[in-house]
Every structure is written in structure tokens, then in C-alpha cells.
Amino acid sequence: MWRRFTEAWGVAWQITALNFRAQLEYRVEFLIRIAYGIVWQLSIIVFAAVLLSKFSGMGGWTSSQILLLVATRMLCNGLYVLYCGSVFSLSFYVQQxxxxxxxxxxxxxxxxVQLVAFQTNGLGDxxxxxxxxTGAIARDPLDWTPGRVAYLAAGVLGGTLLITAVFTAVSAAALHFPASWYWSLWIAEVSATFGSYPLSILPRAVGELLTWVLPIAFIAYLPVGVLTGHGGTLGVPVAVAAGAPLAALAMYVGSRLLWNWSLRHYTGVNG
Known part of the structure; x- marks a missing residue:
């Protein structure tokens, strides 16, 4: 079993390397794609700059804590795009x-699906x-003990899995309804818009929606809130907030089970 596992992922690595080399054949386009990923996130960079220069905080969070929230979400998103971003385009593969x-x-x-192309723009993200x-860690006055570092690493991994879980669930619907791609666009926009703010500044109903229906809160808000001492004001029990990385892992496993179930019931592009 171990030999089959290593051989399978060895093949996956070789395919990834070939895709990367294929992208490098067109150096200018390769750099443009990276720049596109950076420019796409330019609004977040501007937001962070304005936040640090003009405001002392927001919703009880200091500017350095909000910067850590923004940075964590951005890092999770960049890892998702680079390693799992192809799932976003599954509806097009179904249509084709x-x-x-x-x-x-x-x-x-x-x-x-993950190996169909190398997501060069993910490098920019x-x-x-x-x-x-890096800037948020250096700026935050927290005492970065080994326990906090380990929890933050778990939070980043959990956030990446959570983003992947959300888009995997949408792609499961895309196996039967290719137009669900529009839902992917909407979710990406909502995540970029609200995922960088403390949800406590939003109306309670919106915060509940972004926690229990579209679980954006589990990406960065809950784990960063626990790290920065806001565990009692996050709108969920402290145990739930602290267990956000484990909850994200469970959601990812659930999304993969849903995807496998949808694939078993896939009837082809013509129904």
C-alpha cells in the first residue's frame, strides 16, 4: 500500500513538474500570470496600508490584529490557488x-482535475x-511561543483545507449543473470582501450566515481571534473557535465524500 501511494504521488509530482516547465516555455506570459495574481490582490494590500496608517483598530481589534487576520486569509487563499485552484474551473471541464x-x-x-494545469497566478497570490x-507576525506584539506558532500553522492549514472544501462542494454540483460556476465566483467575491474583516462589525445575522452557512469565519477569523485573545467575542463557543482547524479538516473530508458521491452519479456531458 505504501509503495502504491508513493508511486502515485511520484507520478503526480512529475506531471506537476512538466506543467511548470510548459509554463516556463513562455517566460513573458509566465511573469504576467504571476503579476496578475499580485494585482488581483492589490485591493487587499491597499486595505492593509490604509488600515495601518489611518486607523488604530476596528470592532475591538487592533490594527496589528486585523493585519494578522488579513494576512492569514491571504496566505490560505494563496496556498489554495496554487495547490487546489483547478477545482474552481471544474464546470468548464464538464462542459468540454x-x-x-x-x-x-x-x-x-x-x-x-488538480493536475490539469499549473496555477501560475497562484504564485503571485x-x-x-x-x-x-511576515509583516503581520513581525508587527504583532504577541509572544510567539511554540504553542502559538503550532496553532497558527494548524490554522493556516485548516483555512486552506476549508477554502478547498467550499469550492470542492460547489464543484460537486458542477458535475451535474455546470452553471454552478457562477456560485464559485460569488463565493470567491464574498470571501475576499468579508473574510478580511472581524465579523463582529457586521450585523449578527450576516455573521451567523458567514459562520454556519458559508463558513468563511473558519478560514482565519476564528483561529486568529483565539490567538489574539478575542475568544469570548467571536459569536461561537470558545471550544468551537479553538477547534476551527479540526472543523476545517472535517469539512474537507465531507466535501470529498460529497464529490465522490456526485462523481458516481455523473451521467456525462449530455445527461
């Missing part, structure tokens, strides 16, 4: 009939995320 061909190959379909994250 590519999924039918994937079913014939000796590799899990979900993995094939990730560069922005790493830059903001």
Missing part, C-alpha cells in the same frame, strides 16, 4: 466533456500572502 475521458484513466478523477503574513 473532459471528465468523461478522466474516468477512463487509472488515476483518481479529483487528482486529475502566495507571494502577497507570504509578504503580508
Amino acid at each position: 466533456g473532459l471528465i468523461d475521458g478522466y474516468l477512463l484513466r487509472p488515476m483518481p478523477v479529483f487528482r486529475q 502566495l507571494l502577497v500572502g507570504i509578504g503580508l503574513f
Whole structure:
């Protein structure tokens, strides 16, 4: 079993390397794609700059705490785009009939979807995320003990899995309703708009919606809130907030089970 696992992921690594080399064949376009990822996140950079220069805080959070929230969400998003971003475009693969061909190959379909292309723009997203994250860590006055560092790392991993889980669930619907791609666009916009703010500044109903229906709060708001001492004001029990990384893992597993169930009931591009 271990040998099959290592061989399978060895093949995946080779495909990724080939896709990356194919992107490098067009150096200017490669750099443009990276720049596109950076420019796409420019509004977040501007938001962070204005926040640090003009405001002392927001909703009981200091500017350095909000910067850590913004940076954590950005880092999670960059990791998602780079490693799992292809799932965002699954509806197009369904419309083009590519999924039918994937079913014939000796590799899990979900993995094939991830390996269809190297997400070069994700490098730009990730560069922005790493830059903001490094600055936020240096600016925050927290005592970064090994426990806090480990929890923050778990929070970043959990946030990445949570974003992947949301778009995996939407892509499961795309196997049957390709127009669900518009839902992916809407979710990406909502996440970018509200995921960088403390949800406590929003009306309670909106905060509940972004916690329990579209669980954006689990990406960065809850784990960063616990780290920065806001555990009692997050709108959820402290145990739930502290367990956000584990909840994100559970949601990812659930989304993969949903995706596998949808794939078993996939009837082809023509129904």
C-alpha cells in the first residue's frame, strides 16, 4: 500500500513538474500570470496600508490584529490557488466533456482535475500572502511561543483545507449543473470582501450566515481571534473557535465524500 501511494504521488509530482516547465516555455506570459495574481490582490494590500496608517483598530481589534487576520486569509487563499485552484474551473471541464475521458484513466478523477494545469497566478497570490503574513507576525506584539506558532500553522492549514472544501462542494454540483460556476465566483467575491474583516462589525445575522452557512469565519477569523485573545467575542463557543482547524479538516473530508458521491452519479456531458 505504501509503495502504491508513493508511486502515485511520484507520478503526480512529475506531471506537476512538466506543467511548470510548459509554463516556463513562455517566460513573458509566465511573469504576467504571476503579476496578475499580485494585482488581483492589490485591493487587499491597499486595505492593509490604509488600515495601518489611518486607523488604530476596528470592532475591538487592533490594527496589528486585523493585519494578522488579513494576512492569514491571504496566505490560505494563496496556498489554495496554487495547490487546489483547478477545482474552481471544474464546470468548464464538464462542459468540454473532459471528465468523461478522466474516468477512463487509472488515476483518481479529483487528482486529475488538480493536475490539469499549473496555477501560475497562484504564485503571485502566495507571494502577497507570504509578504503580508511576515509583516503581520513581525508587527504583532504577541509572544510567539511554540504553542502559538503550532496553532497558527494548524490554522493556516485548516483555512486552506476549508477554502478547498467550499469550492470542492460547489464543484460537486458542477458535475451535474455546470452553471454552478457562477456560485464559485460569488463565493470567491464574498470571501475576499468579508473574510478580511472581524465579523463582529457586521450585523449578527450576516455573521451567523458567514459562520454556519458559508463558513468563511473558519478560514482565519476564528483561529486568529483565539490567538489574539478575542475568544469570548467571536459569536461561537470558545471550544468551537479553538477547534476551527479540526472543523476545517472535517469539512474537507465531507466535501470529498460529497464529490465522490456526485462523481458516481455523473451521467456525462449530455445527461
